[in-house]
Amino acid sequence: MSGFISWQDVDRAFGDSKALARFTLDVDEGAILCLVGPSGCGKTTALRVLAGFDRPDAGRVEIRGRTVVDGSSFVPPERRSVGMVFQDYALFPHLTVEANIRYGLGPTQRNRVGEVLELTGLEGMGDRMPHELSGGEQQRVALARALAPRPDAILLDEPFSNLDASLRDRMRREVRRILNDAGTTAVLVTHDQEEALAVADTVAIMRSGTVLQVGTPTEVYQRPADPWVAGFLGDSVGLTGHVAGGKVSTVLGSFLYRGPLEGPVEVMVRPEWIEPTPDEGGDVTVVDREFYGHDQMLELELPGGTRIISRVGPRPGFRPGDVVRLKVSEAVVFPPE
Amino acid sequence: MLAPTSREGRPGARPGRGPSRLLLLAAFLVLVPVALPIVSLVGTVLANLGELDSVLSWERLLELSARSVLLVATVTATALVIGTSLAWVLVRTDLPGRRLWSVAVALPLAIPSYVLALTLLAFSGPRGLFQDFAGIELPVFDGFFGAWLALSLSTFPYVFLLTAESFRSIDPSLEEAARGLGASPTRVFLTITLPQLRPALGAGALLSGLYALSDFGAVSLMRYDTFTRAIYAQYAGRLDRTPAATLSILLIVLALAFIWGEQRSRGRGELWSRTVRRPAPTHILTMLGRAGSRIWLSLVVVTGVVLPACVLVAWVARGVAAGSIVEFDWGALGGTLLVSALAATVATVFAIPVAILTVRHPGRIATWVDRLVGVTYSLPHITVALAVLVFTLAWLRPLYQGIGVLVVAYAAVFLSQAAGAATSALRTVNPNLEEASRGLGHSSAATLVRVTLPLIWRGLLAGAALVFLTTVKELPITLLLRPTGLDTLAVRVWSAAGELFYANAAMSALLLVLVSVIPAYLLVIKPRAVRA
Known part of the structure; x- marks a missing residue:
C-alpha cells in the first residue's frame, strides 16, 4: 500500500x-x-x-x-x-495580489480568493502589487495562490x-x-x-x-x-562502546541494551541526555562553559582525558574548574564503522 | 575592490565635489551642436509663423500623416511578430543549430533599408531579376508594399535581439508556478511570458516605429510619400526652407508622440529580472514544430539576407557583362571611409566629457545632458540635416558645404552611441584611482590622459566602431550636408537606384554591405547571439 x-x-x-x-x-x-x-x-x-x-x-x-x-x-x-511555493515566491510581478491568487481558479471560484486571503491573513491586500509587499507578505501570497485551487x-x-x-x-x-x-x-x-x-x-x-x-x-x-x-540533526557526542551480556559499556558508564549487536559498537549520546550534578567527590571536570540564557553548554573532561559536551538548564554551579558527577539518561547504539 | 557608491547609489560617482569649470565648459561646447538642430528648426518656424497656412494644405498634411502612421503601424507590428517568434524558437526550443540561425537572422542589421529597397526593386518588375530567371514578370515591389517589406526586414532584427535577451532573463519559476496552478502552455505564454516580455516589446516597437517614421532612403526609392520624402521634396524644390522646416517640426512632434505613447502604455506592475540561476525551460519541438520553425526561419533569412545578397551580386555581374560597369570609381568608398572615420573620432572625443559628467557627477546637469543627447539621437535624420543646413546658411556661411559641418552633424546625432559606450566603460573605473593620481601631484588633465583614458580605451573604441558603422549606412544627413564633390557609397546607391541604374547601384551597395557587415557582426550580433 x-x-x-x-x-x-x-x-x-x-x-x-x-x-x-x-x-x-x-x-x-x-x-x-x-x-x-x-x-x-x-x-x-x-x-x-x-x-x-x-x-x-x-x-x-x-x-x-x-x-x-x-x-x-x-x-x-x-x-x-499540486501547488508549488517557490523559494523566490515567483509572484507574477505584473498582476495584483488578487489576480495572482485568481490565476489558478476557474470563473466560478471567485469567492475562493476572499477565503484564502483570510486564511493567510492578507485581508485588504488584494489590490497591492507584489513589489509593494514585505517578504513575509509575499510568502503569504505565494502560499495563498498555491492553496486557492484546493x-x-x-x-x-x-x-x-x-x-x-x-x-x-x-x-x-x-x-x-x-x-x-x-x-x-x-x-x-x-x-x-x-x-x-x-x-x-x-x-x-x-x-x-x-x-x-x-x-x-x-x-x-x-x-x-x-x-x-x-x-x-543536532549536536551529538560520539563514543566507542562494547556490548556484552545485555549491556553496553562506555567511558560514560554502562547502559542496558536490548538489540542484536555484540562486541565493539559506536554509541551516540545527545548533550542534553548527559546530566551533570555539582559534587566535590566527582571525577569529571568542567573545562569550559557557554551560557545562552535558556540553557548552557558545558565542556567536560572525563577521567581518561576524553572531552564531551553537555547541555543543561541555566543552573549555577558549573564554572570552569568545578568538579561534577554525571548521569546519562539515554544512548543510541550503532554498529561499528 | 568595490567602487565606492555615492548617496544616490550610482556606482563610480565621486562624492563631495561638483564638476570642475573645465569639465562644464567642455560639456557645454559638446552640447552646442547637439542642441542646435532643435533650436534652429523651432527658430525658423517661429520666424515665419504668419506664412504657414500658405505653405501646405491641410489635406496634404493629413494625407502625409496618415501614410506615415500606416507605415509605422504595419512595420512595427510585422517587426514585433517576426522578431518575437524567431526569438522564441531560437531561445526557448531545442531546434538544432540555434546559434548559427541566430547570427543569420540578425544579419540584416548590416544592410541599410535603402539597400534592401534597392534589391527588392531590382528583383521584381519588368526588368527585374525574377523575370530574367523565371520568365514571369512580377509586379514591381514599390509603393506601400515595397516600403513596408523593406522596413520590416530592416527592423525585425532589433526586436529579435531585444526579445531574445528578455526570453533569457525571465525567471523560469514564474512559468512553472503558472503551470502548477493549472495553466496550459498557451495560457502561460499569453498571461505570464508575454507580459514579462513587455519592456522588450515596447523598446522593440519604439525602435522599429521610429525607424519607419524617420526612414528616408527606402520610402523615397519606393516612391511612397511620407513626411521624410515630402521634406526632401520641399527642400529640393524650393529656395525657401520654411515649408521643409515646418514639416520637420511636425515629424518631430509625431516622433515624440510615439515615444510618449510607448511610455504611457507601460503597466503598473514592476518587472524585475532576477539573476537567473537556472536556464529557462526548453520547449521540446515535435517533428511538425521543427519543420515549421525551419520553414519560418528559412523564409526570413532568404528574404532578408540571401535574396538581397544574390540580387546585388547578380546585378553586378549583369553590369560587368553589359559593359556598364567598366571600372569602378573607388572615390565613393574612400569618401565613406573618410567621413565615417572622422565622425567616429569626433563623436568619441565629444563622448569623454559627457561620460565624465554622467558617471562622476550625477545630478541635474548630467540628467539634462543625457536627455538632450538621447533626444537628438532619436530625431529623424532628415530633420537634423535640414536644421543644420538652415543654421549654417544663416550664421556660418563660410562653413557651408564644408566637411567640418558634415562630420560635426554626424557626431552630434550619434553621440548617444559613443557616450553610452564611454559611460559604461567609465563606470568600471574606481574613482579612487583618479584621486590617487591627483594626490601624487598630477593635474586633472594629466590624470585623464595617464590614468582614465588608458583604462577605458576599449570602451571608447567599441563606441567609435558603432558610430563608424552607423555613419557608413547613414543617408539623409550625407545627402544634404556633403561638400560638392564628396561622394559616398550611400549617396551613390541612392542616386543610381533613383535613376534606375541598378547595376551601378548594386556595385556600391555590395561594397557598402561588405564594409558594414564585419563591425555589425563583431559589435552587435556576436555579443548577443544565442548560446547554443
Whole structure:
C-alpha cells in the first residue's frame, strides 16, 4: 500500500551526478512532510519531479493513487493538482495580489480568493502589487495562490530561506497553522534541520539522492538511523562502546541494551541526555562553559582525558574548574564503522 | 575592490565635489551642436509663423500623416511578430543549430533599408531579376508594399535581439508556478511570458516605429510619400526652407508622440529580472514544430539576407557583362571611409566629457545632458540635416558645404552611441584611482590622459566602431550636408537606384554591405547571439 504521494525507485541524473538514486518515499494524506538534507542531496529534484517540472530517468511517481509519471506516461504539471511555493515566491510581478491568487481558479471560484486571503491573513491586500509587499507578505501570497485551487498537495521549496531570522520563526508557525487549517498534504524541502523538526509531522532525511530515514521529528532525533543522521540533526557526542551480556559499556558508564549487536559498537549520546550534578567527590571536570540564557553548554573532561559536551538548564554551579558527577539518561547504539 | 557608491547609489560617482569649470565648459561646447538642430528648426518656424497656412494644405498634411502612421503601424507590428517568434524558437526550443540561425537572422542589421529597397526593386518588375530567371514578370515591389517589406526586414532584427535577451532573463519559476496552478502552455505564454516580455516589446516597437517614421532612403526609392520624402521634396524644390522646416517640426512632434505613447502604455506592475540561476525551460519541438520553425526561419533569412545578397551580386555581374560597369570609381568608398572615420573620432572625443559628467557627477546637469543627447539621437535624420543646413546658411556661411559641418552633424546625432559606450566603460573605473593620481601631484588633465583614458580605451573604441558603422549606412544627413564633390557609397546607391541604374547601384551597395557587415557582426550580433 503506497501513500497519498509516493515516489517509487525514482532515478534522475544530471550528466554524471545522480540527483536521485532509487529514491523511494511515501507521504500520508494531510501530513506535512519535510525533506531535509545538505545542499545538493537531490531534495529539490525530488520536489520538481513530483510537480512535473522535471522528468525522471526511471521510476514512478503517484499522487492520490494516480500515476503521474513512469516509464511510459507523463502528466504535465498543469494537470497534477499540486501547488508549488517557490523559494523566490515567483509572484507574477505584473498582476495584483488578487489576480495572482485568481490565476489558478476557474470563473466560478471567485469567492475562493476572499477565503484564502483570510486564511493567510492578507485581508485588504488584494489590490497591492507584489513589489509593494514585505517578504513575509509575499510568502503569504505565494502560499495563498498555491492553496486557492484546493490542490491535492502543496510543495514548498526552501520557503523560509529568503526571510530574515526574526521573521522566519514567525512564518514557520504561521505556515504550519495555515497548512493545518487547510488540511492539505504538504511536502517541504529544506536544508535546515531545525526548521524540519519544527514544522514537520514526518521528517525524511536525504543524502546523495536517497532517503536515509523517515519518522516523526522525535523519532528521528531520538533514534537516528546512523551516526551521520545523528550528527546532521543536532549536536551529538560520539563514543566507542562494547556490548556484552545485555549491556553496553562506555567511558560514560554502562547502559542496558536490548538489540542484536555484540562486541565493539559506536554509541551516540545527545548533550542534553548527559546530566551533570555539582559534587566535590566527582571525577569529571568542567573545562569550559557557554551560557545562552535558556540553557548552557558545558565542556567536560572525563577521567581518561576524553572531552564531551553537555547541555543543561541555566543552573549555577558549573564554572570552569568545578568538579561534577554525571548521569546519562539515554544512548543510541550503532554498529561499528 | 568595490567602487565606492555615492548617496544616490550610482556606482563610480565621486562624492563631495561638483564638476570642475573645465569639465562644464567642455560639456557645454559638446552640447552646442547637439542642441542646435532643435533650436534652429523651432527658430525658423517661429520666424515665419504668419506664412504657414500658405505653405501646405491641410489635406496634404493629413494625407502625409496618415501614410506615415500606416507605415509605422504595419512595420512595427510585422517587426514585433517576426522578431518575437524567431526569438522564441531560437531561445526557448531545442531546434538544432540555434546559434548559427541566430547570427543569420540578425544579419540584416548590416544592410541599410535603402539597400534592401534597392534589391527588392531590382528583383521584381519588368526588368527585374525574377523575370530574367523565371520568365514571369512580377509586379514591381514599390509603393506601400515595397516600403513596408523593406522596413520590416530592416527592423525585425532589433526586436529579435531585444526579445531574445528578455526570453533569457525571465525567471523560469514564474512559468512553472503558472503551470502548477493549472495553466496550459498557451495560457502561460499569453498571461505570464508575454507580459514579462513587455519592456522588450515596447523598446522593440519604439525602435522599429521610429525607424519607419524617420526612414528616408527606402520610402523615397519606393516612391511612397511620407513626411521624410515630402521634406526632401520641399527642400529640393524650393529656395525657401520654411515649408521643409515646418514639416520637420511636425515629424518631430509625431516622433515624440510615439515615444510618449510607448511610455504611457507601460503597466503598473514592476518587472524585475532576477539573476537567473537556472536556464529557462526548453520547449521540446515535435517533428511538425521543427519543420515549421525551419520553414519560418528559412523564409526570413532568404528574404532578408540571401535574396538581397544574390540580387546585388547578380546585378553586378549583369553590369560587368553589359559593359556598364567598366571600372569602378573607388572615390565613393574612400569618401565613406573618410567621413565615417572622422565622425567616429569626433563623436568619441565629444563622448569623454559627457561620460565624465554622467558617471562622476550625477545630478541635474548630467540628467539634462543625457536627455538632450538621447533626444537628438532619436530625431529623424532628415530633420537634423535640414536644421543644420538652415543654421549654417544663416550664421556660418563660410562653413557651408564644408566637411567640418558634415562630420560635426554626424557626431552630434550619434553621440548617444559613443557616450553610452564611454559611460559604461567609465563606470568600471574606481574613482579612487583618479584621486590617487591627483594626490601624487598630477593635474586633472594629466590624470585623464595617464590614468582614465588608458583604462577605458576599449570602451571608447567599441563606441567609435558603432558610430563608424552607423555613419557608413547613414543617408539623409550625407545627402544634404556633403561638400560638392564628396561622394559616398550611400549617396551613390541612392542616386543610381533613383535613376534606375541598378547595376551601378548594386556595385556600391555590395561594397557598402561588405564594409558594414564585419563591425555589425563583431559589435552587435556576436555579443548577443544565442548560446547554443
